[in-house]
Amino acid sequence: xxxxxxxxxxxxxxxxxxxxxxxxxxxxxxxxxxxxxxxxxxxxxxxxxxxxxxxxxxxxxxxxxxxxxxxxxxxxxxxxxxxxxxxxxxxxxxxxxxxxxxxxxxxxxxxxxxxxxxxxxxxxxxxxxxxxxxx
Amino acid sequence: xxxxxxxxxxxxxxxxxxxxxxxxxxxxxxxxxxxxxxxxxxxxxxxxxxxxxxxxxxxxxxxxxxxxxxxxxxxxxxxxxxxxxxxxxxxxxxxxxxxxxxxxxxxxxxxxxxxxxxxxxxxxxxxxxxxxxxxxxxxxxxxxxxxxxxxxxxxxxxxxxxxxxxxxxxxxxxxxxxxxxxxxxxxxxxxxxxxxxxxxxxxxxxxxxxxxxxxxxxxxxxxxxxxxxxxxxxxxxxxxxxxxxxxxxxxxxxxxxxxxxxxxxxxxxxxxxxxxxxxxxxxxxxxxxxxxxxxxxxxxxxxxxxxxxxxxxxxxxxxxxxxxxxxxxxxxxxxxxxxxxxxxxxxxxxxxxxxxxxxxxxxxxxxxxxxxxxxxxxxxxxxxxxxxxxxxxxxxxxxxxxxxxxxxxxxxxxxxxxxxxxxxxxxxxxxxxxxxxxxxxxxxxxxxxxxxxxxxxxxxxxxxxxxxxxxxxxxxxxxxxxxxxxxxxxxxxxxxxxxxxxxxxxxxxxxxxxxxxxxxxxxxxxxxxxxxxxxxxxxxxxxxxxxxxxxxxxxxxxxxxxxxxxxxxxxxxxxxxxxxxxxxxxxxxxxxxxxxxxxxxxxxxxxxxxxxxxx
Amino acid sequence: xxxxxxxxxxxxxxxxxxxxxxxxxxxxxxxxxxxxxxxxxxxxxxxxxxxxxxxxxxxxxxxxxxxxxxxxxxxxxxx
Numbered sequence: 091x092x093x094x095x096x097x098x099x100x101x102x103x104x105x106x107x108x109x110x111x112x113x114x115x116x117x118x119x120x121x122x123x124x125x126x127x128x129x130x131x132x133x134x135x136x137x138x139x140x141x142x143x144x145x146x147x148x149x150x151x152x153x154x155x156x157x158x159x160x161x162x163x164x165x166x167x168x169x170x171x172x173x174x175x176x177x178x179x180x181x182x183x184x185x186x187x188x189x190x191x192x193x194x195x196x197x198x199x200x201x202x203x204x205x206x207x208x209x210x211x212x213x214x215x216x217x218x219x220x221x222x223x224x225x
Numbered sequence: 226x227x228x229x230x231x232x233x234x235x236x237x238x239x240x241x242x243x244x245x246x247x248x249x250x251x252x253x254x255x256x257x258x259x260x261x262x263x264x265x266x267x268x269x270x271x272x273x274x275x276x277x278x279x280x281x282x283x284x285x286x287x288x289x290x291x292x293x294x295x296x297x298x299x300x301x302x303x304x305x306x307x308x309x310x311x312x313x314x315x316x317x318x319x320x321x322x323x324x325x326x327x328x329x330x331x332x333x334x335x336x337x338x339x340x341x342x343x344x345x346x347x348x349x350x351x352x353x354x355x356x357x358x359x360x361x362x363x364x365x366x367x368x369x370x371x372x373x374x375x376x377x378x379x380x381x382x383x384x385x386x387x388x389x390x391x392x393x394x395x396x397x398x399x400x401x402x403x404x405x406x407x408x409x410x411x412x413x414x415x416x417x418x419x420x421x422x423x424x425x426x427x428x429x430x431x432x433x434x435x436x437x438x439x440x441x442x443x444x445x446x447x448x449x450x451x452x453x454x455x456x457x458x459x460x461x462x463x464x465x466x467x468x469x470x471x472x473x474x475x476x477x478x479x480x481x482x483x484x485x486x487x488x489x490x491x492x493x494x495x496x497x498x499x500x501x502x503x504x505x506x507x508x509x510x511x512x513x514x515x516x517x518x519x520x521x522x523x524x525x526x527x528x529x530x531x532x533x534x535x536x537x538x539x540x541x542x543x544x545x546x547x548x549x550x551x552x553x554x555x556x557x558x559x560x561x562x563x564x565x566x567x568x569x570x571x572x573x574x575x576x577x578x579x580x581x582x583x584x585x586x587x588x589x590x591x592x593x594x595x596x597x598x599x600x601x602x603x604x605x606x607x608x609x610x611x612x613x614x615x616x617x618x619x620x621x622x623x624x625x626x627x628x629x630x631x632x633x634x635x636x637x638x639x640x641x642x643x644x645x646x647x648x649x650x651x652x653x654x655x656x657x658x659x660x661x662x663x664x665x666x667x668x669x670x671x672x673x674x675x676x677x678x679x680x681x682x683x684x685x686x687x688x689x690x691x692x693x694x695x696x697x698x699x700x701x702x703x704x705x706x707x708x709x710x711x712x713x714x715x716x717x718x719x720x721x722x723x724x725x726x727x728x729x730x731x732x733x734x735x736x737x738x739x740x741x742x743x744x745x746x747x748x749x750x751x752x753x754x755x756x757x758x759x760x761x762x763x764x765x766x767x768x769x770x771x772x773x774x775x776x777x778x779x780x781x782x783x784x785x786x787x788x789x790x791x792x793x794x795x796x797x798x799x800x801x802x803x804x805x806x807x808x809x810x811x812x813x814x815x816x817x818x819x820x821x822x823x824x825x826x827x828x829x830x831x832x833x834x835x836x837x838x839x840x
Numbered sequence: 841x842x843x844x845x846x847x848x849x850x851x852x853x854x855x856x857x858x859x860x861x862x863x864x865x866x867x868x869x870x871x872x873x874x875x876x877x878x879x880x881x882x883x884x885x886x887x888x889x890x891x892x893x894x895x896x897x898x899x900x901x902x903x904x905x906x907x908x909x910x911x912x913x914x915x916x917x918x919x
Contacts, residue, residue: 209515457850
């Protein structure tokens, strides 16, 4: 599973953010989703979806090695994190998410739920294995 | 209380204070949220006889217990106030992303009281509440104001604004949000303007508590999957609501030339196909919606280059057909102009169409408007008049009060073609050959609005000349549709895809912990329907049956052409429909709920107020 | 020539279709137009807002061929 985006299809609905937060925190709180939906309004009037491509830049700057490769993803160990935010600054896509009620930044673990629930096929699996739910 | 944020924010603009109060559990238990809270709080808290544009009116803003949680369409917000357009109950619903943000900030309702001494905006950042100066925003367009606040505060803030029309208390001014969503009807933006409240900026980070997290996640997932599997799920989105334009013309129900006719010969130049092939940029969604109806567009001609969300069907109807602007680019441009001024484009198109007919008939003369014209089909005239209205200049000052009051000021028989009910302009469906739809418009609580009960397919399917069963169907729809405004969910998944209604009680229970059947929920909606009727009865002298009639044009003038040529609805048919409707509703023949009915729907507290009106 | 058309209905007019099924197979004599199909189904063409055949929008007088998939759209119930 490898996240890929087709931003021209994004409608800004934030289902991705919501299902991400629900899957990882069990909370109805899209502010805890591990990706970014950026609207460029009033002009040019489009959305850009920013997802983690598991580049590992965050892992390389973490002073306590709290971000480790597991299968295809770099996973942030929330217990090991010291909240220095170096990873947040380093991320080239701005998808290490900071939330006031979470001590550690929030990082995508490549679970694919956003692919399964994006109504627009704006977030896809580049490996073609995970698909939107439904027939 | 699961599903609810648990708090009400009360803001006093006069004293520049605010208070965060716990949500009253009786209010939640008996009125659910959204429109239910609006109706009950207006009844309880706005003193009878209050001037809608005075300091005693209140603005109630309320999402529902399911808003901001995980199900399709969970992103709607209800606004309400005593309406300056009708003098009675007013509410309007808005999509976009403001509703969940109000929940994440921690509120089930925001009550705005009093009147600020100078322009302010309401700043909400979780529980950090401020009234900030809006002196730099006052005078700016509704869209421009949002852009300025986004820049000032950051993209993460959700912004609602009024434009110059709201500032100038135009009675059909609208509240704007997310660069193209509006709470358009009943003039609540004029109430904001009267309170010197230019905007609201909201940001929240909290989690919404749910009763059964596992069940609500699972049901939510099933609901999204069910939408995805609906036949036509993919096909509906590209044109959105504009896609109905052709059909409405084919059945002769398209507002044309100030509702003279029901068919616009040039409709193919302003339909959904024209929109997607010539101007659309992006399909834009409200929160959690899988079928984004927003059509964000760019229109470019030598005279202009603008971006606008739309035109929606209603705008195509009221600006396109109703003022005969015959190309999608000019319709979208006129839409943009009214959006920036902060004018409801439904009333806006209706009012301009009315003025154009007055000009055609010599009731408004060129000398009255500085030698100018107001011709059907002229986007230049449309744009000029919209500006005059927004700034209440000259003839715009009269029209800014809506077609009902303007027709009384103009005279000349113009009341017969002031297309409104109760003081709210008629929206996008000509109904002279659709009795259920006609009755829907006559009896919608806020005035001539289609969203309470949309029944044209029912009329076509069961017989357009038949009256049997129409009042019953309208009553049913008037419970179903406004229920969505209490839950503060979008109706369109049900309306457009046929998404099954029995999903909603399931998710309601999983989120709130309350076991309610769909019929239980409809009973709450019937309660609120009767309460809003009582509110208007309390506030408007002489309100009742006489306020439930359509304009004379519809009762007396045959449609001149098109598929419904020759049709009109004589008064005796109107009376038959009303008689049957009141009987079904448990109202007397004056259109006043009986005491039995008030008791049956659980609002006997209104009896003391209503009883004297029955004699 | 007899054959099967796969028919789906989006939205509320499904209740005016046989068995009120969202999707069903319908035996028909080919070729036939969409209007003829609607008549065979006993559905008033005025109830149908639009039609797509194999994913492409078509006018109601268009021909349907063996193996086509037809999707009928209800008028929305608006607002």
